[in-house]
Amino acid sequence: VSPQMTRPALDLSRLLHPSGIAVVEASADPSTMAGKPLWALVHFGYAGAVYPIHPDLKELLGLTCYSSVAEVPQPCDVALVATEPGSVPGIIADCGGAGIPFAVILTAGFGESDEAGGDLQREIAAVASAHGVRVLGPNCQGLLNARDNVYAGFSGIFDNPGLRAGPAAMVMQSGFGFALAGAAEQAGMGFSYMVSVGNEADLTAVDVLEFVLEDREIELACVYLEGVSDGDRLRDLGKRALEIAKPVLVWKIGTTTAGQRAAASHTGRLTTRNDLYRAAFREGGFIEVTDLQEMIDIAQAFRMQRLPEGRSVGVVTVTGGAGVELADRCEDRGLSLAELSGSTVERLQRLHPGVLADPGNPLDVTSTSLREPGLYRGAIDLVLADHRIDQVIACNGGIQGEIAAPATLDLVAAAGPSPKPVLVCWTPRAGSSDDSLRTLEQHKIPCYATPARVATAAAALAGFAGKLARGPIDRSPTRAVDRRRLGPLPEEGVLCEHLSGQVLAAYGIPVARGHLLPGDEVVGLRESPLPFPVAVKVDSPDVAHATEAGLVRLGIRSLDELRRASLELLDAARALGLNVHGVLVQEMTEGIEMIAGTVVDACFGPAVVLGLGGIFTEAVGEVTHQFAPFDREAARRMCDDLRAGSILRGIRGGPPADLDALADALSRLSWLAVDHLDRLAEIDVNPLFVRQQGRGVLAADASVVVRRGAME
Amino acid sequence: VSPQMTRPALDLSRLLHPSGIAVVEASADPSTMAGKPLWALVHFGYAGAVYPIHPDLKELLGLTCYSSVAEVPQPCDVALVATEPGSVPGIIADCGGAGIPFAVILTAGFGESDEAGGDLQREIAAVASAHGVRVLGPNCQGLLNARDNVYAGFSGIFDNPGLRAGPAAMVMQSGFGFALAGAAEQAGMGFSYMVSVGNEADLTAVDVLEFVLEDREIELACVYLEGVSDGDRLRDLGKRALEIAKPVLVWKIGTTTAGQRAAASHTGRLTTRNDLYRAAFREGGFIEVTDLQEMIDIAQAFRMQRLPEGRSVGVVTVTGGAGVELADRCEDRGLSLAELSGSTVERLQRLHPGVLADPGNPLDVTSTSLREPGLYRGAIDLVLADHRIDQVIACNGGIQGEIAAPATLDLVAAAGPSPKPVLVCWTPRAGSSDDSLRTLEQHKIPCYATPARVATAAAALAGFAGKLARGPIDRSPTRAVDRRRLGPLPEEGVLCEHLSGQVLAAYGIPVARGHLLPGDEVVGLRESPLPFPVAVKVDSPDVAHATEAGLVRLGIRSLDELRRASLELLDAARALGLNVHGVLVQEMTEGIEMIAGTVVDACFGPAVVLGLGGIFTEAVGEVTHQFAPFDREAARRMCDDLRAGSILRGIRGGPPADLDALADALSRLSWLAVDHLDRLAEIDVNPLFVRQQGRGVLAADASVVVRRGAME
16 A cells, blocks of 8 residues: 555645635633633634624624524635534535535534444534534534634633744544644644544544644644544554654543443453554554643653654763663663663763763763863764664753753754754753753754653654564554364354354364363263363353353363262253253363453454463553454463563573464464454453463363354 | 651751861852852852862952861851862861861862772762761762752853752753753753762762752652662662651652663663662652653642542543543543542532533533533542542643633632642643743642643642552561572573573472483483473573573473474484473473563662463563562562553453462562572572462472572
């Protein structure tokens, strides 16, 4: 797929850069929903035409009024609508008639309020589609184009003329996003566009993001996200962001709802939707943020338009304590302070044998030595030039006054010719070094007050660069396995373990050998169906995991024991009133217990989940997701994503586990989920034993949930 | 111990509130180390006497000069010293002669630079002690008392007159602390004292903290900490902080491997395991912070002088999106949004049946409804009054202008009579609602720009309140076990597993039954010394953990197998050139594998460590420490501290583990470590099997390291 192919077909130019705007139910009172934008459009420098719509008035704020949208002359690209909900569909139809391509519906009282509102919202979508009008909202707070002073909305920020425009765009689903964007603007971040999409009756946050990301002057987009309805579109956007190397900072809310907690309390159901968002963010050009300062700080770093090649950082500091703190905060964020190369060490020693007698990373040049001409610049130059160093953090501590200005010039001079990012950690007192701060800003060298903040920004650069280097995931992988029929499945419900194992086996996923022993054959059993030791489990469609129900006996070593255990289990199951097929006699195995499974998400479709299995699934609470289908390489990435993946790579004298076999099984699982999407609601293998390298994997307890669907 | 008993004996009043200050090697040039404080003391409103010391000049900045400290008249409480290092001991002796009780040594070039500097630093300590002078520094940046305009130091902040004084104090080991304190002051935090302790030749950060914490007007202390040399003193301070309910915000640097490496090269301080600092912080009145904003935000919350009773938060918001975001951030930080009680729900519905038809937590009153008189105040009142709610976060979103002022008054009126904390999340644009922000400040209601920040502050309040409620740990617990002799131990080194087990057994810690089989008895073995199944391990003083070395066979079930495995292991061990005592035949057991052990830290003394065992120790990477000795209750707290502790409490259908037995074993381990502190360098039990409730624990692999020490 060529980059051109994925560019958005949707042209929102006239929405974001309207030549004329009609304001429906306009008012001269700037405290009303429609009065506020009218006031701002008239007074804050908008160069296009403004058409107040009012049933009675002839004139408002010196502008000619029109009695309805239908009468508005051209050019008019946007109708801003703040009337009562019931009138909105008619106004949208009028827009179509008048050739107004976009309506921005500020009015609330639609899908977010009640059922009738939901109906009205669907009507809006239908009318808009029928009349060729694209709709932003309803229940949105409008849009603001700070480049062209398009103030087409009503939140607090619309009271302020002369907002800083800049190379960022912000798209938000919740109105709270405007409060955040406003605070970010005030803190120095320049937004060309801020767009609130509200209920997304028509245009979605992803639509708007896709469009603004292609804007030449936009270097970075931010999105305040509640959720999307089409996970594939979000993944497309993430892929596109990587293709054009523009990061999308995503502030996702709703990451820890009570419902997710409830789901997590049941082992094996750790697959909450938010994990899937995380998976989408991880594979694409997204950077997740959870706070305003973080968003601003990361955006500042990307202003440099430089990316590091790897995760190593060189720290040059004027105070040793800050060097330690920077080392901590970098390591916290997965960055490393690489050892300087031998030649850099030698050159530093030659640069100043006194101060730099034993140069390391962090490199402390001391604040008093800042008075030595050439020292600071030389030190930064040398560290930047070291091939082991991917980016540099220069810490000026709390210096200010006469010592600050030359240090800043040194810093800028050193940073200038390098292709590597240079970030500054500096906390001068306001007013003490404003010229220096301006100098840094002019050179787009970002400056942060604390080690934590600068390290967060540096890590975001490294993370994005890593994604660019790795490239987007292959979304059309080669098949790991041909499509297979699954044989007859019950209409719906949880399959018993025996049948669940057959589903996995059909896709070549190794399953522990098992023999289903009907209940009435137990007493007369003359020989174990499998060599000892064996496990015995109740096989019942009513029990997803026999272990959790306590209906399992492990390590059985004699026929007597087998008979006794089987009878006990059958009794226990009958006492619980379960439907029982019999007992499953299963080979015992060992290895590292993992959990692997599939989920089918309404928004993202099928995905595979992987985590530590057995009792550790919940206690460790770490799982990773990958969208299906995927190949072995992507499966290996899943293992790398898990912190617990170190167990698989072999620790405490243990041999490495069979990662190849695990990757193969995961990839097969992904194809199984995709091929039988209409029937397989969920698969849960826990434990999946991962044995030593070369010995493969073995599913020891599987549970498949089928749902009504097309016939096989 | 009565609270009075632990109050510091050290009186630093004259250091922090000096009646007169001598400035050694004074200069009229404010850019020099001694010239800067002289300038500031003369010009920034210090009311005490200032005595410039200069060998030649008669007068400096209009003040009479003295040729040496010995000539300075009274009152003089502090000598500020910035001369070359070699002259410092003599000046300190002169201070003693002149009756000057404190010397503040700004000069660098002591312990932090080289061996000669270290000797000179020890000389300073000796001279100070001999002459009755207490010393701050050397290599410190001085102290600043903003109440009395005592500018006795030289970092950037000393250039600024009229610093805000306030109920906080900051003590710092690294000069970078001044940069941070300065930035915090500028952001609205008032410090009465900022003290840099430098190399701590005499006075330490803990000395200063202990003193300032008792100051009536100090409500909270901050410390920028590299490390302490006396862990017990730090623990005492933490205990005292809880007794007088004043939090100590601790910003500890060197918390990661990279940071510790950097710290080791930057300071001569002991790099104690950070886990032990964490343990000290956790048990005492400390709150750990890692960034400036966090420090400021938490300090703001404590200004209210209100603490919540539990961890539940009520959120009242004017924007639904912010409510979700607040719920996320609260949950991230271990706070819960409790369900409102039925009566609160009813009252809210009665308050406004339209807006509050279905009230929940977060409670969205919507920004347009802020215009409804009484609604906002009533909603906050009711949520605050709910017994399920411990504190309230009120979110004003981005509202500003005319709507903001009455909302703020409502908020203040509701918060006023309640004993519960009320925190505000609000991002008005600068200049748009300054009166309202001032109103909040006057009422000490803290206001934060984002959900993450307000949640961090609320969590800090809840955490501190929880510690107050739980009280300090019992540092003189009842003995779990009498002091026992350990029998003959080798001079030093790692004990073989057999002997290690005996050490544990002596203190009543259950050890897996084992039989040491000499190598020459293996071939002729006629009977297993223990019932099958058994494990066999090489028993060698050269192998701390046989498992890690691969010298173990598990699940042996026959005499043949036992002989074969033993011979193979002995061959393997001989091939590795190990000293071998024989093979240890051990009973097999099962249960949850934990790691338990002891360490002896130069700074904190003996401590016990607990974590998940086996392959999970490293992969999960979560351990907790407790200082020895301790009782079972403190041991139970260790289990609670572990996230993986949920495994012990029983998950995935598993029965709960024997927590009582585990707590007992940990407490015994703590006594073992304390009683034999002079010989036992380290104990490592991995795995310690924790079996089902009632079945106890069993140490299956232990390794004890002894060192030279007093004879038993």
